[in-house]
Amino acid sequence: MTDAPLDAIEAARRPRIAIEAVSPTVDGGRFPVKTVIGRAIVVEADVFADGHEVLRAEVVWRPRGEGDWRRAPMAELPNDRWRAAFTPEAIGRHEFAVEAWWDDFGTFRRDLTKKREAGLDVALETDEGLILLEEIASTAPQQAAKALADIILATRALGVSDRVAALLSPETHAAVEAAGHRAFLTRSAAYGLEVDRVQAAFASWYELFPRSESGDPTRHGTFRDVIRRLPQIRDMGFDVLYFPPIHPIGKTNRKGPNNTLTPGPNDVGSPYAIGSPDGGHDALHPELGSLEDFRALVAAAADNGLEIALDFAIQCSPDHPWLKENPGWFKWRPDGSMKYAENPPKKYQDIVNVDFYGPDAVPGLWVALRDVVLFWASEGVKTFRVDNPHTKAFPFWEWMIEEVKLEHPDAIFLSEAFTRPKVMYRLAKLGYSQSYTYFTWRNHKAEITEYLTELTTTAPKDFFRPHFFVNTPDINPYFLQTSGRAGFLIRAALATTLSGLWGMYNGFEICESAPLPGKEEYLDSEKYEIRIRNWAQAGNIIPEITRLNRIRKENPALHSHLGVRFYNCFDDHVLYYGKPRFAEDGSGRIEDMVLVFVNLDPFTVKNAPYEVPLWEFGLPDHGAIAVEDLMRGNRFTLTGKEQWIHLNPNELPFHVWRLTNLSGVA
């Protein structure tokens, strides 16, 4: 037989209390959960032990690097589940855990109460209670120990009935609480929590090429030109103004209009071909202006309530200074040439990629890239849209983003990875605050419902913030190529109400859609040439976008993709969903709800029956509810669950309503 008393001593020190299935967590704690400041985090866990003793549990949390834990008591739910909520007070990385312990005195109180109620003799129990109090006092802080000693002395002198009253008194309870006795105290693993500023989850993005902002097709636009445009963008309700790269553009293999390989001498090239004798990723394209001009733009944007987002595109024109200065950061072919970049089926003859594991790349390249981001952050740019992160090493992103956020916890990174789902999710886990999604290609009722259900109810809900772009310089969606103006309104309504983050690339507001024939790309793409537009042209949807952005700001339920509920509208082309806003008292009561109908068919008027979600408000099927049409401003009352909706794409292919319980209406 073995004989391992030491093992047994070790084993007896292991947690007596089980803490399982802590939520939210990401990959069992390998990656942090994401949240934004001001939003309550609801933590749950299974907490239980052997036997029938009274347990207690707390959620504990703290900013990373701090010593003291904040604490919130957990409430017991059915089936050994416990829950508490807390609201972080600062941005930056936090950690949280669940603590649980045997409440010895709570068990004693419960059992004593039961026995007294059953009329049993409890003289011996009161002796046991006093012994327990002595034990609790023995490890208590001085003041609490003194208070308990007084209680013990006084109680011992009493008769049984008075002893019971003293042992069950609020004073004794308080003294025990102050003693901090926590038998079999167990703490779960600590889980990371990334607390971002609000704009990481809720923001409206507008994308433009500064060089197109001169208003004159013969003149290259500048940062100063962009400053003139800021009030117009602000008035549409956008928060973030995002530029494709603004760095010097290489000449070698420069692209001509429509991605041709034979540019003329005046062709401006793709801004993604970063680097020339004028500098690399930390320099500015000279024709856009100086660093002073850029600083003026950043300041003017802030004055207009806008922040600037830059494009972090880790690739180089063959003219980038790094190729000569740091040849060991690249992969050269045996003949001294280099392969150009590809993201199949796209070919980028004007750029080459760095090699993250090249002979001199570690740590030189990694540090240099991080320092590029830190440089722009020091210039007041805190939001970075990152180009094709899925073709760069995962460990680099995790390290770089953490390094930047240590210095700039307000930094935001948007992943532009249009690739396989698990790769997109991995990038979010590694630190990306936001992610481009498949939204751009989801046009049908079933596929939108399925995708949103995945994003809002499965694992990604805790780490992946979808950014719904309706178009990009690279994506002229097939749907919009043939949908006409109604299609633009449909996509704008979906993006603005389904996600806390939405974005548009300019031209969308004037329903630009001319394609490169047969491709999902724009004709005369701004990636390769300067484009001047007339924003006031007939049929523009600027008023609708402005209204939608205002509705977003005014309705907290629209500040996240989370919480969407799809309801029954009996037409396969009408998507119908609600976003409830809950009472802050934690009761689960719905204060009000944004209700959205979208006719996904841009060509057909729809009349369809639907169900008013009266039950969500605790109302019967024949109940009545107050409605405000947030697009048109009118108000009315709906009575009864079954109603019909009318959606005319020639007018407005969607409705956005706010439902409020009539009893809550003044």
Place this chain on the structure above:
Amino acid sequence: MTDAPLDAIEAARRPRIAIEAVSPTVDGGRFPVKTVIGRAIVVEADVFADGHEVLRAEVVWRPRGEGDWRRAPMAELPNDRWRAAFTPEAIGRHEFAVEAWWDDFGTFRRDLTKKREAGLDVALETDEGLILLEEIASTAPQQAAKALADIILATRALGVSDRVAALLSPETHAAVEAAGHRAFLTRSAAYGLEVDRVQAAFASWYELFPRSESGDPTRHGTFRDVIRRLPQIRDMGFDVLYFPPIHPIGKTNRKGPNNTLTPGPNDVGSPYAIGSPDGGHDALHPELGSLEDFRALVAAAADNGLEIALDFAIQCSPDHPWLKENPGWFKWRPDGSMKYAENPPKKYQDIVNVDFYGPDAVPGLWVALRDVVLFWASEGVKTFRVDNPHTKAFPFWEWMIEEVKLEHPDAIFLSEAFTRPKVMYRLAKLGYSQSYTYFTWRNHKAEITEYLTELTTTAPKDFFRPHFFVNTPDINPYFLQTSGRAGFLIRAALATTLSGLWGMYNGFEICESAPLPGKEEYLDSEKYEIRIRNWAQAGNIIPEITRLNRIRKENPALHSHLGVRFYNCFDDHVLYYGKPRFAEDGSGRIEDMVLVFVNLDPFTVKNAPYEVPLWEFGLPDHGAIAVEDLMRGNRFTLTGKEQWIHLNPNELPFHVWRLTNLSGVA
């Protein structure tokens, strides 16, 4: 700006390849997955990296403590999922992990092939291939390096076209494989795997009190009496013969018949009141026989293909020697008395509990309890039914079971925890091989379906083996109290076909059901008195039980609860399910299927429409399939999906069929 090149060097060493969502795992690897010898384990994982390189992956595994990993290549499934299966070769704890790496030469081969097929000039590519081979050779074992050097030398001398052929040749491929070059090799965490003997998952248990085996109500039964009974139990098809405690029974507070507190001088008491001056947990109740007698019984059982299971009940009669020898293992009251045990609402006035954290309990009590189990294991008993484990400290179980299994990897522990679901599951995670379940109280179609779906498709499937007892000395199910003989047949059919593990307490086969009025207990319970029965009495269901046990043995699909599929029978009282047996070629093809219909209503004849699961065999709705009625022995062919079933509880309230594709019938 920060400057952390060392951090970057560290970060660059982190895995470039993501290995996520490894399955099966239990609580992220905190606990081992369970399997039995001879069964293939299917391991899956998400494996992916940045970029578009060719990846490879393997499952690696080994018995705990061994150095070398066994390996199985993983196949790539859609959506970055990978899969491999392996079959452990020994019982005992194992560990497994997933390894993945960049297949540099595989990527080169893929790209070279594509370019050659596109008719491109690949001269430079062949140079690159030779450089890659040199790199691979530089870290290869001597022989492989030599082979590669020869290939490089020979290939370099060739023209482009022959170089391509040489680089893509099977010989070069083989030489590269032998070199073992694995770029960015990544290994997941290692996950535990408990490989048990088959009986941990598949066994039929029979429970009796040896003291009732004399055949004479005036004589206390003995182990020798049990030996006489063995052939009868074996002939019914049972594998395990389980006894309630066989240790000396205390006199203090001994229970009388029907759990009364006033026993007469000849009352035998509850065997759960363990311990007397004759000894404790490692002694035998003198009236049952000597240790020699017990050894003779264990040997005779083995000769009959039966193994003995003992009851490990950690509690003591007040007369147990431990109370005097080790008072520090118990919790005493201030007046020197001790509380008796309770498992609300049940009261056990004749027993007291040990205190796992009492003043001298660690390590003394823990080691003593472990040594009790080791003692009986050394006497040839390898299966232990553990009484009320949920009222004993979790860490004790994890430590004790691991200690015992290190010495006796064939040990099996059955958890008798009738408590909350998460506690029951926790005990299984901690090491219990088998668990009593809620089956005993699941009588309706919906609740049986729901419970089996939970057990077979959610987390417990990987660690919780349900043991379906139809009755126990403590549980005389309400259903059986009024169901008559048909009810016994119903419960036997369910238990034997739904679970790999089933058990019955004697009396079930003669449809005993007289209750203590109003309670879920037996009248004149054998727990408190000797009971002599006539096994041959009219109406007994021994032939049906015998047949069911034989069907279990002959049909591997019935050797586990896993794999059950519920089908449509359009009657709310007819439960209808299949258990497929798959082809061993891994194709997913079903060889045959056990199909079970159970009329859950013991009083009503049912005629109900149902669907023959032709689609499971790849057959059309009008297809035909061969059926063997395993209870009656007749054979027939069913043609067409829609059929009617007839179930008469006065004859047999269930059918057990085997379906075989007609093409597979000789």
